[in-house]
Amino acid sequence: MSNENKSKNLSFTRNKVVIIGLGQLGLPVAKYVKEHGFDTFGYDINQKTMQSAEANYGIKQATNFGDFDVLIICVSTHRPDDMFTPQVDGLMSVVEKISREAKAGALISIESTIPKGTSKRVFEKVDHRLHVVHAPHRWYALEEEVHGVNQLRIVGGVSNCCLQHGLNFYDGREVVPQTTETATSTAGIKSLSIPMHPVSSVEVAELTKIVENAHRYLQIAFAEELYLYCKSNSISFSELRESLNTKWNVEVLEPRDGIGGHCLPKDTKMFINSSNTIRSKILQAAMEIDEDYREYFQNAKELNKSCEEKDCEIIKALR
Numbered sequence: 286m287s288n289e290n291k292s293k294n295l296s297f298t299r300n301k302v303v304i305i306g307l308g309q310l311g312l313p314v315a316k317y318v319k320e321h322g323f324d325t326f327g328y329d330i331n332q333k334t335m336q337s338a339e340a341n342y343g344i345k346q347a348t349n350f351g352d353f354d355v356l357i358i359c360v361s362t363h364r365p366d367d368m369f370t371p372q373v374d375g376l377m378s379v380v381e382k383i384s385r386e387a388k389a390g391a392l393i394s395i396e397s398t399i400p401k402g403t404s405k406r407v408f409e410k411v412d413h414r415l416h417v418v419h420a421p422h423r424w425y426a427l428e429e430e431v432h433g434v435n436q437l438r439i440v441g442g443v444s445n446c447c448l449q450h451g452l453n454f455y456d457g458r459e460v461v462p463q464t465t466e467t468a469t470s471t472a473g474i475k476s477l478s479i480p481m482h483p484v485s486s487v488e489v490a491e492l493t494k495i496v497e498n499a500h501r502y503l504q505i506a507f508a509e510e511l512y513l514y515c516k517s518n519s520i521s522f523s524e525l526r527e528s529l530n531t532k533w534n535v536e537v538l539e540p541r542d543g544i545g546g547h548c549l550p551k552d553t554k555m556f557i558n559s560s561n562t563i564r565s566k567i568l569q570a571a572m573e574i575d576e577d578y579r580e581y582f583q584n585a586k587e588l589n590k591s592c593e594e595k596d597c598e599i600i601k602a603l604r
């Protein structure tokens with residue numbers, strides 16, 4: 286049977302959705318899906334997380350993936366013991382369960398940030414019995430009202446029929462039947478009403494996310510290096526940054542306590558490792574700069590602390 290026919294689904298419905306991974310990203314996604322009228326379930330290996338989502342937001346617990354029309358994957362993609370190192374073992378173990386239990390014709394949407402090539406691995410694992418798309422997130426906790434679940438997002442499909450079903454789920458676009466006997470019309474089927482920017486290949490969707498975060502990593506590392514320059518050349522960094530940012534097309538970001546978080550370090554490494562030929566020299570240099578900056582920042586903090594302690598000793602002695 287051709288791939289196109291394995292996932293054909295003549296009596297097309299879409300109502301039951303499960304969000305797998307109910308963390309910082311997955312819980313807002315589940316709440317949004319529920320608010321949009323879908324019969325919404327959740328699945329998380331952390332029982333406390335699952336129970337909290339059910340008790341506080343009515344996200345029903347799924348134990349089996351057999352009856353879902355859409356399966357949205359939002360699990361972490363870093364090593365459990367190291368947030369800065371990418372790892373998709375957890376995601377692939379979820380896909381293993383999906384491949385055993387999910388019904389033909391369902392849609393898998395990988396919203397987690399993943400290395401290039403992961404979506405195709407998932408597609409092969411489920412033997413194209415299901416449609417597979419990657420719709421990476423730009424959700425930003427600090428500005429959720431403007432950069433939330435429903436902001437403009439990228440979507441790519443492993444095959445064209447996958448992309449069509451993904452677009453229909455996310456922004457309601459009509460699925461154009463590939464041949465006369467495939468899916469019946471999808472007009473009137475519920476969607477999430479999220480503006481989507483489709484791309485021609487799922488690899489472009491995977492790269493879009495990891496490159497956008499690698500680009501941000503680069504910008505922050507430049508600010509850190511400029512800070513170190515100012516410190517070693519007795520220039521006021523804050524004054525220089527303020528005057529630089531008066532120019533309309535310059536935005537120097539701010540050095541803080543090193544480039545951390547769930548995303549940027551991990552995603553930047555995903556991009557560096559994504560090439561079979563050249564590895565990004567500028568990003569490898571940026572990671573070295575972040576290490577130099579962290580060392581400087583830590584030493585300054587310790588020096589500051591010891592000065593405060595000395596000051597305290599001196600103040601005590603003067604009493």
Ligand SMILES: NC(=O)c1ccc[n+]([C@@H]2O[C@H](COP(=O)([O-])OP(=O)(O)OC[C@H]3O[C@@H](n4cnc5c(N)ncnc54)[C@H](O)[C@@H]3O)[C@@H](O)[C@H]2O)c1
Pocket residue numbers: 305306307308309310311328329330331334359360361362363375376378379396397398399422423424425426547548
């Ligand atoms: N947090 C953000 O701002 C943000 C934004 C864009 C993209 N992302 C991406 O989304 C993904 C999730 O990030 P997060 O910040 O929500 O992480 P998180 O650690 O807050 O949540 C991940 C959840 O997945 C669950 N989980 C992990 N492995 C699982 C498995 N095998 N089966 C079921 N559940 C599992 C964990 O218990 C946890 O509740 C990552 O790939 C991240 O890069 C996050």
Ligand SMILES: CC(=O)N[C@@H]1[C@@H](OP(=O)(O)OP(=O)(O)OC[C@H]2O[C@@H](n3ccc(=O)[nH]c3=O)[C@H](O)[C@@H]2O)O[C@H](CO)[C@@H](O)[C@@H]1O
Pocket residue numbers: 398422423424425426497498501505538539540541542543544545546547548549
């Ligand atoms: C999973 C995921 O993809 N989530 C991302 C999330 O990333 P994030 O939650 O990790 O947040 P960021 O703000 O990027 O910070 C990262 C680190 O950089 C430090 N930093 C930041 C600004 C600065 O001027 N100087 C700094 O030093 C900061 O302290 C922190 O350690 O939001 C981004 C939108 O920004 C999104 O693209 C992106 O979805």
